Amino acid sequence: MAAxxxxxxxxxxxxxxxxxxxxxxxxxxxxADLEASPPSGPEDLAIQCRDVGRxxxxxxxxxxxxxxxxxxxxxxxxxxxxxxxxxLLKCIVGTLKISRGHISVLGKPPAFPGHHVPxxxxxxxxxxxxxxxxxxxxDTLSFFGRIHGLTxxxxxxxTDFLIDFLDLPQKHSLVRNLSGGQKRRVSLGAxxxxxxxxxxxxxxxxxxxxxxxxxxxxxLVEIVKTGKVSVIITTHYIEEARQANVVGLMRNGHLLAExxxxxxxxxxxxxxxxxxxxxxxxxxxxxxSKRGDSPEGGPLENSxxxxxxxxxxxxxxxxxxxxxxxxxxxxADWKVRARHVMPKWRNIAALMIKTMVRMKxxxxxxxxxxxxxxxxxxxxxxxxxxxxxEIHVAVVNNxxxxxxxSQSLLSFLDNSSVVQVNLNHTEAxxxxxxxxxxxxxxxxxxxxxxxxxxxxxxxxxxxxLDGGSIHVWLDLTNQQIALMLxxxxxxxxxxxxxxxxxxxxxMVALPIKMEEPIYGSQNTDFSTxxxxxxxxxxTFFLAVGLTALSFVIERKEGLMDRCWVAGEGSKxxxxxxx
Ligand SMILES: Nc1ncnc2c1ncn2[C@@H]1O[C@H](COP(=O)(O)OP(=O)(O)OP(=O)(O)O)[C@@H](O)[C@H]1O
Numbered sequence: 001m002a003a004x005x006x007x008x009x010x011x012x013x014x015x016x017x018x019x020x021x022x023x024x025x026x027x028x029x030x031x032a033d034l035e036a037s038p039p040s041g042p043e044d045l046a047i048q049c050r051d052v053g054r055x056x057x058x059x060x061x062x063x064x065x066x067x068x069x070x071x072x073x074x075x076x077x078x079x080x081x082x083x084x085x086x087x088l089l090k091c092i093v094g095t096l097k098i099s100r101g102h103i104s105v106l107g108k109p110p111a112f113p114g115h116h117v118p119x120x121x122x123x124x125x126x127x128x129x130x131x132x133x134x135x136x137x138x139d140t141l142s143f144f145g146r147i148h149g150l151t152x153x154x155x156x157x158x159t160d161f162l163i164d165f166l167d168l169p170q171k172h173s174l175v176r177n178l179s180g181g182q183k184r185r186v187s188l189g190a191x192x193x194x195x196x197x198x199x200x201x202x203x204x205x206x207x208x209x210x211x212x213x214x215x216x217x218x219x220l221v222e223i224v225k226t227g228k229v230s231v232i233i234t235t236h237y238i239e240e241a242r243q244a245n246v247v248g249l250m251r252n253g254h255l256l257a258e259x260x261x262x263x264x265x266x267x268x269x270x271x272x273x274x275x276x277x278x279x280x281x282x283x284x285x286x287x288x289s290k291r292g293d294s295p296e297g298g299p300l301e302n303s304x305x306x307x308x309x310x311x312x313x314x315x316x317x318x319x320x321x322x323x324x325x326x327x328x329x330x331x332a333d334w335k336v337r338a339r340h341v342m343p344k345w346r347n348i349a350a351l352m353i354k355t356m357v358r359m360k361x362x363x364x365x366x367x368x369x370x371x372x373x374x375x376x377x378x379x380x381x382x383x384x385x386x387x388x389x390e391i392h393v394a395v396v397n398n399x400x401x402x403x404x405x406s407q408s409l410l411s412f413l414d415n416s417s418v419v420q421v422n423l424n425h426t427e428a429x430x431x432x433x434x435x436x437x438x439x440x441x442x443x444x445x446x447x448x449x450x451x452x453x454x455x456x457x458x459x460x461x462x463x464x465l466d467g468g469s470i471h472v473w474l475d476l477t478n479q480q481i482a483l484m485l486x487x488x489x490x491x492x493x494x495x496x497x498x499x500x501x502x503x504x505x506x507m508v509a510l511p512i513k514m515e516e517p518i519y520g521s522q523n524t525d526f527s528t529x530x531x532x533x534x535x536x537x538x539t540f541f542l543a544v545g546l547t548a549l550s551f552v553i554e555r556k557e558g559l560m561d562r563c564w565v566a567g568e569g570s571k572x573x574x575x576x577x578x
Pocket of ligand 1 (some may be wrong): 056061079080081082083084085086087088127
């Protein structure tokens with residue numbers, strides 16, 4: 001306790017002691033650098049982040065962040081909720097682009113053409129479960145195995161090992177039926193599957209019992225022993241990070257300290273990492289308040305203060321002031337770049353198999369996908385596909401005699417589809433302008449005599465021609481109805497002249513004969529015309545809709561990020577199937 005107090009006192013100097021404190025920090029940096037025995041050159045580094053910045057809109061989440069993960073070590077990234085750990089990991093695997101700075105992962109920037117990060121060199125376990133719930137454990141591992149290009153023999157061997165190691169239930173158990181902890185272990189298994197060179201684990205031990213947690217850490221310690229595998233792990237259980245080789249303490253989007261757990265604790269005279277972290281936060285707050293910053297402000301406020309003095313974003317402990325390094329230049333020829341953007345067949349196959357397996361496991365959804373178009377087409381046929389009926393048409397008949405030709409002609413109009421409304425000229429046009437009627441059929445007062453003259457005389461005046469004609473004004477905004485009305489008026493006239501003139505009807509009929517159609521029929525109904533278009537539109541929009549829905553769900557559940565990382569970014573991204 002006394003030691004702790006002494007440490008706290010040492011970490012919280014008064015305003016007059018600021019230069020003294022800076023001096024002390026410098027000294028301690030040097031000491032911790034020695035204890036952390038940092039790697040000798042960039043080739044010994046698994047991850048190197050320099051002055052990294054990342055914002056979500058106006059909110060700055062990462063500020064001039066510097067982090068170094070040595071090759072063949074476990075790096076425990078610690079920090080309070082919302083300090084930007086997940087954002088940093090996403091930048092490292094290449095699912096998020098940084099707005100400033102430079103990141104190098106296994107020698108090259110993430111998503112660099114030809115670099116397998118994202119890809120099989122990296123095993124990524126996101127914070128979300130990111131698992132297909134309709135898959136079994138075996139399906140899940142086979143899916144990621146296919147994407148990583150493992151043979152089925154290799155996948156089987158790894159599946160058996162991981163089921164045993166992670167204490168998972170039978171491999172044919174459905175993911176949706178597993179407990180929360182079991183699901184997290186399957187997710188961890190998917191990250192470990194291909195024996196990656198770099199493991200990025202975002203809170204893998206959440207919801208896992210202490211025995212298995214210890215086993216997971218033991219496994220991580222084992223795999224880094226070869227010196228070929230590096231691990232970066234975030235956790236809320238600060239004390240478990242003592243097993244890490246290096247810890248980084250993060251706060252408000254930048255690293256407060258980086259070094260071995262022992263060095264961090266020793267520097268702050270703390271018995272636990274948690275205490276050390278607490279003191280580091282206090283020190284950082286005091287340094288911040290001396291500069292007039294609000295220590296507990298949101299990420300934006302703090303980030304702005306750090307941004308203004310890049311040297312202050314350097315970790316307090318291990319990494320001392322460094323001269324700015326030029327990021328190494330990497331280049332790739334056009335063939336590598338072209339291969340980088342081209343989708344891989346194995347990824348396409350993996351996605352197709354995934355879609356088929358999911359469909360098989362979701363018979364309800366499958367039925368829905370097939371039945372929905374049928375239901376929609378049926379509804380279209382029933383609701384809008386039938387022939388138009390009860391089309392209201394205004395009739396302006398200036399002939400009054402019941403034996404007039406106009407009355408006779410109107411009696412031939414198909415009353416099942418056309419409803420005749422007798423009106424005067426003004427009412428009829430008002431009605432059609434108001435959208436009450438689809439058309440107006442007008443007859444002059446001398447229609448009967450003028451039509452007779454037209455039929456009998458060789459030559460007639462313009463007035464006779466006009467008065468002996470049926471005048472039709474149509475609302476052509478609905479072409480289907482307008483065409484139907486035209487057809488009905490022609491048919492009515494033809495029936496009328498057949499009735500009046502019998503074999504002499506050819507005298508007034510149009511000299512055009514519509515022969516038997518080659519395809520279709522004379523009286524094609526509207527549903528026959530509408531159905532093919534409806535089927536095509538529904539199929540297209542259903543496919544687009546379901547694919548979009550699948551994208552949204554996969555993105556929300558973190559599956560898209562995980563598949564993106566596993567499938568080498570754009571290669572898989574470009575061909576994500578629904
Ligand atoms: N897609 C996003 N859009 C906007 N803001 C985001 C987004 N993702 C994260 N943030 C914000 O960025 C900040 C850092 O989030 P991040 O998930 O990186 O924190 P974290 O340290 O991983 O937290 P935890 O330990 O709780 O997972 C938070 O304030 C969060 O609200």
